[in-house]
Amino acid sequence: MGPEHVVGAAGIDGSRRDPGNLGIPVGNGRTAGAGPAESTRDRARGTCEQTAKALAVAEHAGVRIGPGVDLVGPAQGRRGKELGLRAARETPMEALGATTRTDAEVLDLSGRVGVVAPRARADPVLRNGNPLDGPEPFPDPTDAVLVIQGRPNREGPQMSTMWQGCLPHTDYFEMRSSGGHDYGVWVTTPPRYDPAAAQAPVVYVLDGNWAVGLTAPLIVTQLDPMQSIQPYVQVSVGYAGKEAEQWERLRNRDLVPPGEPIAKEYIDAVEMGIETGTMTREQADAYLAELSDSRGDVFLNFLTDELHPRIERDYGTAPGGHGLFGYSYGGLFSLYAWLTNSTFFESIGAGSPGIVNAESQVFARLQAMDDTLPATKLHVTFNDRELLGDLAVYQNLAKNAATFLHHLTPRSGSVTSALMHETHVTGLQASFLSYLRTCRAQ
Numbered sequence: 396m397g398p399e400h401v402v403g404a405a406g407i408d409g410s411r412r413d414p415g416n417l418g419i420p421v422g423n424g425r426t427a428g429a430g431p432a433e434s435t436r437d438r439a440r441g442t443c444e445q446t447a448k449a450l451a452v453a454e455h456a457g458v459r460i461g462p463g464v465d466l467v468g469p470a471q472g473r474r475g476k477e478l479g480l481r482a483a484r485e486t487p488m489e490a491l492g493a494t495t496r497t498d499a500e501v502l503d504l505s506g507r508v509g510v511v512a513p514r515a516r517a518d519p520v521l522r523n524g525n526p527l528d529g530p531e532p533f534p535d536p537t538d539a540v541l542v543i544q545g546r547p548n549r550e551g552p553q554m555s556t557m558w559q560g561c562l563p564h565t566d567y568f569e570m571r572s573s574g575g576h577d578y579g580v581w582v583t584t585p586p587r588y589d590p591a592a593a594q595a596p597v598v599y600v601l602d603g604n605w606a607v608g609l610t611a612p613l614i615v616t617q618l619d620p621m622q623s624i625q626p627y628v629q630v631s632v633g634y635a636g637k638e639a640e641q642w643e644r645l646r647n648r649d650l651v652p653p654g655e656p657i658a659k660e661y662i663d664a665v666e667m668g669i670e671t672g673t674m675t676r677e678q679a680d681a682y683l684a685e686l687s688d689s690r691g692d693v694f695l696n697f698l699t700d701e702l703h704p705r706i707e708r709d710y711g712t713a714p715g716g717h718g719l720f721g722y723s724y725g726g727l728f729s730l731y732a733w734l735t736n737s738t739f740f741e742s743i744g745a746g747s748p749g750i751v752n753a754e755s756q757v758f759a760r761l762q763a764m765d766d767t768l769p770a771t772k773l774h775v776t777f778n779d780r781e782l783l784g785d786l787a788v789y790q791n792l793a794k795n796a797a798t799f800l801h802h803l804t805p806r807s808g809s810v811t812s813a814l815m816h817e818t819h820v821t822g823l824q825a826s827f828l829s830y831l832r833t834c835r836a837q
Contacts, residue, residue, distance in 0.1 A: 447484060461498035462490075482530030491526065503587065507564075562611050564588070569635040570705070572697045576649075579603060579635035580702065582710060583611040585626045586618055590711025595626040596741070597706055598718040598835070599698055600827070601650060601725035603633025604642040609824040610720075616831060623837030628712055632702070644682050650721065650728040651689035651749075658752035661686075664788040691731050699739050715741065720830050722746035722823045726775075727757070730799070733773050734760040742772040744830030747781060747822055750795035751788055761802055768808025774833045775800055775810070776826040780818040789819050 453460055462477050482490035499509030565583045572578065581603055585595055600610050611631060616624040634642045665682060668674045674682070698719075706712055719740045721729040726748030733743045734757060750757060775796060782793040803810050811833050815825045 450484070459497050459501055460493065461501045462494045463498065479530040482526075487527045487530060490530070562607070564614070565607075565611055570702060572701060574693060574697070576645075576697075577635045577638055578697075578702075579633045579639060581607045581611065581629075581631040581633075582706065583607075583614050583629040583631070584710065585614055585628065588626075588628070593626070594711055594713040595628050596713040596716035596718065597703070598627045598629050598720060600629055600631040601719075601721040601728060602642070602646060602723075603631035604639055605633075606722065606725075606823060606827075607631035607633070610827045613824070613828060613831065616828075622832060624831050625716075625835045625837050627718065627835065628706070628710055630702070630706055632698070644678075644685055646724055647682065647685035648688070648690055649694035650691060650724040651686060652691040652727070652731040652756040653689055655686070655689055655691075655727075655756050656752045656754050657683065657686050658788070658791065660787040660791050661751045664786070691728050694728070695732055695735070695737075699737070703739075718742045718744070718830075718835060720744040720746070720827055721748075722826055723819065724749040726826075727755075730757045730773075730775075731760075733769055733771055734764070736764075736769045738770070740771050742774070742830075742834035744827065744834065745773065745775045746826030746830070747777045747792060747819055748775065748796050748799070749792060750799060751791050753791075753795060753798075755795065757799060758802070761799070766806050768803065768806050768810065770809070772809040772834050773811070774830050775812045776815050776822070776829050778815045778817045778819060778822045780816070781822075784818070792819070 450460060462481060478490055478494055481493060485493075495509040496505075497509075499505050499507070502508075562581070562583060564586065565581055567579065567581050570578050570580055588595065600606050611629055614627075614629055616622060617626050633639065634645055638645060662683065665674070665679050669676055669679050703717075707714075717740050719729055719732055719742075721727070721744070723746070726745040727750060729743050729745035730748050730750075732740065733745070748757075777793045777796045781789040782797075784790065800810070800812050813829045813833070815822050815829065817825050
């Protein structure tokens with residue numbers, strides 16, 4: 396805690412502070428522009444002096460102190476002042492080391508942030524002048540002429556910047572497939588993950604642009620004493636750059652099995668979207684066009700043959716025990732992957748699988764199998780609100796999922812199911828957690 400934190404974040408006399416003009420009490424009978432009373436100034440100076448002494452005592456005792464203040468709103472521009480104060484009482488190099496290396500140590504992220512090294516995450520900052528010449532440049536935010544957050548600047552949504560600030564232990568990179576498609580990949584490692592000590596398998600989660608924020612935080616279930624979940628590295632796969640804006644359309648290409656028929660109820664739902672103004676005719680036509688040329692087989696090969704070798708190399712993952720989870724059309728893809736009888740995945744979760752058409756490819760593939768089902772564990776969920784609601788597309792989806800499960804009953808295989816008390820939109824997280832508890836319990 397630095398002097399900037401003590402003086403700027405809260406009124407010493409208990410009054411509120413105007414966040415745009417730190418140090419000036421408001422709402423206590425004084426005019427906001429009149430400035431604090433002299434007694435308040437004296438106490439602020441005294442607090443600064445005592446804070447500096449406390450820092451010196453703590454450092455002498457070996458306490459690691461990483462810079463960091465809780466300023467919000469317009470006050471964000473003054474964050475650098477704390478670094479300048481540290482540089483003035485230590486050295487500029489020590490202050491920079493504290494705000495990078497020491498902060499990483501305090502947060503148990505050594506080697507992952509705060510250093511320039513392979514696989515470490517960094518936000519390079521280009522400044523005017525040499526910051527080692529003195530503390531003066533640090534408080535001035537205009538001195539930083541360029542900040543590259545997470546990856547080089549490019550046109551399109553800065554997905555890495557958005558998610559890396561929200562999700563702990565999560566890296567982001569982009570990868571182009573052999574077919575020329577760009578994918579965004581979020582890799583969330585378990586707390587205190589050390590592949591040299593114990594390698595963890597991978598759980599691939601589809602629809603990363605939507606699902607990562609709902610599923611990646613659940614990686615902490617590995618530390619939950621009330622329900623033991625096997626360690627896993629989560630890899631969420633979505634779309635990158637300008638294509639990220641079109642993820643709802645592009646998922647039709649990647650997550651739907653080739654030759655999947657388009658149900659009338661689905662077309663009706665798209666037409667309803669046009670009538671309600673949620674999409675234009677042009678968007679609807681592009682949306683349905685992807686379904687007419689779906690390539691779920693190509694995307695499955697990308698996951699197992701192109702993406703996974705990179706994940707295994709860069710994150711030291713286990714050679715087996717991998718999982719796959721998808722929801723809605725992602726759930727349909729999960730069933731398709733299961734029905735290929737591949738041994739790559741040890742377990743597969745299919746949440747509210749998008750079996751909208753009773754003539755779906757998954758029924759044809761299942762019929763072509765003999766009585767022995769794939770050895771891969773399969774967990775299927777669907778939602779009661781889908782079945783009991785008044786939208787035909789969701790009613791069909793739930794009924795067809797139940798029919799698919801019914802066809803599995805007389806056959807031997809490791810298949811489980813669960814009914815969620817959610818809608819189709821709200822069911823993703825509950826479905827993923829059900830998959831973890833059922834298929835990946837310790």
